[in-house]
Amino acid sequence: MIDAMTQNTIRARLEFSFKGEDIALESIIDLDGCDDEAGPNFHQWLARAGNIDPYSYQYEVLESEEIAFEQPTGLAVACCADGRFDWPVFVGLRQDARDLEVVRAVAQQTLGIDDLDADARLKSALLAAYRAGLGRRG
Secondary structure, eight states, X not given: OOOTTSOOEEEEEEEEEETTEEEEEEEEEEGGGOOOTTOOOHHHHHXXXXXXXXXXXXXXXXXXXXXXXEOOOGGGGGGEETTEEOHHHHHHHHHHHHHHHHHHHHHHXXXXXXXXXXXXXXXXXXXXXXXXXXXXXX
């Protein structure tokens, strides 16, 4: 089980040339601070880290390059492969972890169950009830 409170990070790297200069940008991104359902603008994130003006030609060149993702932590591990990062999968896993955290607390507080994983059917039923109350499926 991955704890929902585990820090979810990923290292983003991008290299490009601009006016004969090779530029390498790198940043560790805290994914827990990214709440945009469409996903963070990783190019813009790297530009800020490299002090590159988003209204410059240099930014346009940066934006045309593919970002390599590596060294994921937490839930991001399951979403990162071959230098690519799948934001929608991460959002789903993060929401699942948050939902499960609430359900575990309810099971412990109201039913005295400390190990909800020991009863998969009860875990599934509580999770489904919680999500139905929120108007979500899954």
